[in-house]
Amino acid sequence: MRSLIFLGILSLALARKTFFGDQVLTVHPKNEAQVQAIKNLDTKVDFWSPDSPAGISVGSSADIRIPSEILPAVKVALRRQKIEFEVMIEDVESLVGEQFKSAQGRGILDGTTAYDYEKYHTYDEINDWTNAIAAENPTMVQRTVLGQSTEGRDIPMLTLSSGQSASNPEILVDCGIHAREWVSPAFCQWFVRQLLDEPNNVRISEATYHIIPSINVDGYAYTWTNDRMWRKTRSKNGLCYGVDPNRNWDAGFGGEGSSSSSCAETYHGPYAESEPEVKAVADFMRANKDNVKLYVTYHSYGQMILYPYSYTYDLAANTDELDFYAVQGKNAIQSVHNKRYIYGPGAVTIYPAAGGSDDFAYDTGIKLSYTIELRDKGVYGFTLPESQIQATCEETDAFMQVMHNAVVSPTYQA
Numbered sequence: 001m002r003s004l005i006f007l008g009i010l011s012l013a014l015a016r017k018t019f020f021g022d023q024v025l026t027v028h029p030k031n032e033a034q035v036q037a038i039k040n041l042d043t044k045v046d047f048w049s050p051d052s053p054a055g056i057s058v059g060s061s062a063d064i065r066i067p068s069e070i071l072p073a074v075k076v077a078l079r080r081q082k083i084e085f086e087v088m089i090e091d092v093e094s095l096v097g098e099q100f101k102s103a104q105g106r107g108i109l110d111g112t113t114a115y116d117y118e119k120y121h122t123y124d125e126i127n128d129w130t131n132a133i134a135a136e137n138p139t140m141v142q143r144t145v146l147g148q149s150t151e152g153r154d155i156p157m158l159t160l161s162s163g164q165s166a167s168n169p170e171i172l173v174d175c176g177i178h179a180r181e182w183v184s185p186a187f188c189q190w191f192v193r194q195l196l197d198e199p200n201n202v203r204i205s206e207a208t209y210h211i212i213p214s215i216n217v218d219g220y221a222y223t224w225t226n227d228r229m230w231r232k233t234r235s236k237n238g239l240c241y242g243v244d245p246n247r248n249w250d251a252g253f254g255g256e257g258s259s260s261s262s263c264a265e266t267y268h269g270p271y272a273e274s275e276p277e278v279k280a281v282a283d284f285m286r287a288n289k290d291n292v293k294l295y296v297t298y299h300s301y302g303q304m305i306l307y308p309y310s311y312t313y314d315l316a317a318n319t320d321e322l323d324f325y326a327v328q329g330k331n332a333i334q335s336v337h338n339k340r341y342i343y344g345p346g347a348v349t350i351y352p353a354a355g356g357s358d359d360f361a362y363d364t365g366i367k368l369s370y371t372i373e374l375r376d377k378g379v380y381g382f383t384l385p386e387s388q389i390q391a392t393c394e395e396t397d398a399f400m401q402v403m404h405n406a407v408v409s410p411t412y413q414a
């Protein structure tokens, strides 16, 4: 048995892509020529933040993973253009390897008592966990399957409520739209446990929480087995695999900040909601828009609180309200571990990104809608160590508490 498990781990380890000698560079373009030079770097470079070359602008910095085989040439090109840069991550594989390490030797889930919320978990573990936590808390947790992914995986959702009143406001939280942003599903799992462990289950007695721990289940599974840096879904379109599931919503679909090239990391897909993962959640939003008062979608990284719009520079009708809670939320986050978040409308604060879930939720009628970019701000990026999961979740919970108080307030009108 032991050797079988070992073989399983070995084959997993051998199958996945490695990142030995890859570096993440932070570049600082000072003029338009330097921006262009960065956009024209080898097509094999991987934009971490911003998530595509389109988001690069004068005076802002960008984190880019450079595969080892082109690293010397890229550094020469940057120096030739006099583009300032520093090394953010010396060796990507060493940090990726750390993230996989604690998964080795984990057995089959036997209830949630021993479930470690400060570790990253595979899709199968998360799915088993949703079943277990619902079975253990039959009066407070209901598990539903929103739909199936392209590769046939279930997309589970947990609905938490206690002593429910039918008039309680509902809150929708999702994680893991982008596959490689591992701290996001980690938060959704931690947050479910937090709501259940709370004395008197205060929050779930005042509001009904719908929590989707991982939307992009195929992409997430693929980050564990094949490519830790995979971002998109796993549908096949033209030459390449994957649609950016945060460009595939019917909100300014196909507009600025999304790509029509199927090989691009921000490919919007052949049509809005072409991805079954997106359609499943969009259908849920449409069906529940009158009761859902708050939508929060979790990404990483960059430490940001963004609200509509991202598909246009126009401001949302209730911008003052969205901004008011963003400021409160940012302050609440900072009060926990002194992490600073920036905030504002997506397009204005970072760059336009058409077809995103927060804009779709908002236009569908959910008037409080936020995209959160979790830790960090360019130290580990997607390779955030497991040792930071706990603190990340604690400060994020403070944000959720602010938003909870807003929507359950008797004077709140949405």
Ligand SMILES: [Zn+2]
Pocket (backbone or CB within 6 Å): 177, 178, 181, 246, 299, 300
């Ligand atoms: Zn993301």
